[in-house]
Amino acid sequence: MHASLAEAAIPFAIPVNRWDEQVVSQKTEAELLLYRSNLLGADLTVTNFGGGNTSAKVTEVDPLTGEEVEVLWVKGSGGDIGSMGMDGFATLYQEKLLALEAHYNGDEDDDKMVGFLPHCTFNLNVRAASIDTPLHSLLPYKHIDHVHPDAIIALAASSGGEAATKELWGDEIGWLPWKRPGFTLGVQIRDFAKANPQAKGAMLAGHGIICWADTAKECYDQTVRLIAEAAEYLNAKLASGPAFGGVAVAPSEDRAATAAELMPRLRALMVGDRRKVGHFSDDEATIEFVGSQDFGRLAELGTSCPDHFLRTKIAPLTLDPDRLSDDAYLAQSIAEYRDLYAAYYERCKRDNSPAMRDANPVVVLVPGVGRMTFAKDKATARIAGEFYLNAINVMRGAEAIGDYIALDEQEAFDIEYWLLEEAKLQRMPAPKEMVGKVALVTGGAGGIGAASAERLLREGACVMLADLDGAAVASMSAKFQDKFGSDVVRSVTCDVTDETQVTAALSACALEFGGLDVLVANAGIASSAPIGETSLELWNKNFDVLAQGYFLTAKHAWPLLEGMAAQGGSSVIFIGSKNAVAAAKNASAYASAKAAANHLARCLALEGAEHGIRVNVVNPDAVIKGSRIWDGDWRQERAGAHGIDSGEELEDHYRQRSMLKRSVLPEDIAEATYWFASNASAKSTGNMINVDAGNAQAFTR
Known part of the structure; x- marks a missing residue:
């Protein structure tokens, strides 16, 4: 099936006119x-996302003079016309x-303008005007659209594009050679429109299309x-034959697994800031x-x-699938790409160019496997991939009517290192602590796991939630996606005692986010019984989850974590228990398993340091509120062990037992977990932090 898909030309989608007269009947201009x-x-x-700009010239009352004036409403700098509100103009x-x-005295004045x-x-x-503003202001028409759809850019980026434009639209749509956005391009479009009053728009080579009309509906139509x-x-x-010269490499049946292993x-090799x-x-x-004859x-x-x-x-980095x-x-491939990028910078830089930025590739393409993109955060990586998909569509269409024409190298550099773009980058706020980092949290649907995940998400991390309860962890993931965005959270069903499921969860994390920086081993159970009533089954169940489960997640996370040594290292946090260091009545299986996990952490600290x-x-x-463990038999069992009621009396018992007389909440554990995950603890390993409101029995030293 995959091979036949690759052999078929994938057509351009035809847009549908969605204008609704009933919706617009009472709207202002x-x-x-x-x-x-x-x-x-x-x-x-x-x-495409964030692309294009629209405008209208509207009569408004000047708040200073009280007179009617003509005001240009135009999409402001940044934002996306698909999701913007009135404040986006x-x-x-x-x-x-x-x-x-x-x-204005010529194209050297574009930045000045x-x-x-x-x-x-x-x-x-307060909305800043964009560099495309002159394209709208200099034209005398009331309504103007400037968009970059794949089908249009395919014409604009082809050696046959000008002829195709003439064939399609005659003198209704003109053709202007490539010019970087700015005041000069606005002047050129204005002069074209003045010389061609019959024209309704113009193709901008390598760029897109601009068109105009007297009403909003006419412009949209x-x-x-x-x-x-x-x-x-x-x-x-495209219907006349296979795109890109036909198939050279058939799609791999296990390409997702290949990507999860490769990413x-x-x-790890993309070292940078x-x-x-x-x-x-x-x-x-x-x-x-990527599987075509013309791919390279x-x-x-x-x-x-x-x-x-x-x-x-x-350009992308391309890899040999073999x-x-x-x-x-x-x-070597990453190093060579960085060297090529540095050479490009040296060839094209101006006297006042900003310093060279990150030389690592953004797009990595592998025949038979697919497209991988890497960026500062998940949304940027995803959007970069979508834009390269747009570029693929453009290449397909451009080659169908001529030869595809890429952006001139110097022009590309002047856009990438535009001083105006650099100024915009410098104004951006510093990223949050965990931006660029990926965490896996086991027991992610429970109180401590969910709170820890939320704490990491608040600081910009991407999080894979893993939990035995598939429905609960999916629900928690949906909740976090609503709060933090759909890009940064994923979930997977995982029994930490099942090695196959553990490896699958880590592979899912690698495939979704590209790797792992923080492991929070938190999945747990609890049981309470006198030694005479502690069955071998109960003993083994505690050790399976609390010791073996931590061992399996750490073991299979280890290769992902090892690779990040050159980028500041990585962090493993075990959620232990006060009972791991302090004896507990009627909890030998639970406490012993927790003690085993804590000692495993110390052993791993020795192995991991290098x-x-x-x-x-x-x-x-005693994290009772929000804990799924305390919702089960454990609550009744611990209350019985202390001879008290399992309701408010139990919570008060643990609160009064503590030295500080305070309840411990999942958010308190999450704060300590975050500290160990962050750079603030960069020089701490092999340590334990007790978050128990004070318990002398559990003092670690």
Whole structure:
């Protein structure tokens, strides 16, 4: 089945007109602009994430003079037209924008002109205007759309694109050669429109399309129609034969397993300022591309559209599928890519260029396996992969009507190292402590596990929740996704006493996020019985979960953790128990198993030090609220052991027993867990922290 999919040309999707007259009947001009923008941006056949910009020229009352003035509403810097609200638009005096041309003396002034835009702000709007603002302000038309759909860029990035544009639309749509976004491009579009009053838009080579109309609906209708016509045209061309020269490498049947094994090794080699998070995809279009005859030639050319390039770098790293088991080959491949990137920087840098940024690849392509992307966080890695998928679609369409044309190297550099882009990067806040790190938490659906996961998520980590209760852990994952975003949390059903399930959970973590930096071994049970009533089955059950379970998770996490030594190391945290260091009446099986796990942690601290793996223990006591263990027989058993009621009396008993007379909560254990996971404890290993509100019996030294 996979081979036949790779042999078939994958067509361009045809956008659907979703305009609803009933919805728009009472909207203002500005609200119509938002409606149109959201419709366009929510349809990935129309534009990609964060791509494109829209505008409308609206009559407003000047708050300073009380007079009516023309105001340009245009998508502001950053954001996504598919999800933005009214606050996503910059608002500027149109008259002032037109007056800016008096300061313009040619394309060397593009950066200077951006500095004038804040002076044109209307009504103290805090949303910054983007560099694309002149494309909208200089044209005399009321409504303007500028989008970058794959079908359009395929025309714009092909040697046959200009002829195809003429064939499709005659003099309705013009063709302008490549020019970086800015005031000069706005002037060129304005001059084209003035010289061609019959035109309704223009193709921008290597960039996208801009079109205009008198009403919001006409503009939307026209944008959707032009994209649909381009897609239908390319689909007809693609129907004549296989894309990319046909199949050279068939898809692997175990490509997900291959990626799970490969990604942590690649991630470990990508040493830089911060760790990276990975994303894997083996969608049909990617598999078709990486397994094609033309793959090597096209991949080397790199991407064309600036939107694609900024997120994917100048070109991807391609790997030989027959050499993936060779660590020396992988190290050499990463090193060579970094050297090539450094050479590109040296060839293209200007006198005032910012310092070279991270030279590691963003996109890694493997024939028969798929596409892997690595970035500072999961969302950025995923979006980079989606943009490279856009680039694949563009290459397919461009090659169907001519030769694919990538972005000129110097132009690519000038966009990547644009001083305006650098200034934007410098204004970004520092990332949170755990951004770029990946954690696996066993017992992730329970009180301590969930609280620990949430604490790590709050600081930017990606978390894989593992739990024996598949429904509960899926529910907890959904809860965290609602709170922290769908990219950063995943879940897996896992019995920590089953070695096959443990290895599967770690493979899932590697496949979803690219590796592992923090292991929180927390899955547990509890039992209470006098020695005479402690069966061998009960004894073994405690040791299976609390000792063997910790052993299995640590053992199979170890290879993932070892690789991160060059990037500051990694952390293992065992959630132990006060009973691991203090004797407990009627709990010999539980306490002995916990003691075994704690001693295992000390042994692993010795083994892990040379690999930068820190191993520490957090010993809770009497964490009753929010704990699933205390919801079962353990509560009744411990109450019986102390001769008290199992309700509030039990909680008060543990509170009063403590030296500080305070209850211990899952969040308290999570705080200690986070400390051991963070850089704050970078010089601590082989340690235990008691979080028990004070218990002299459990003093560790």
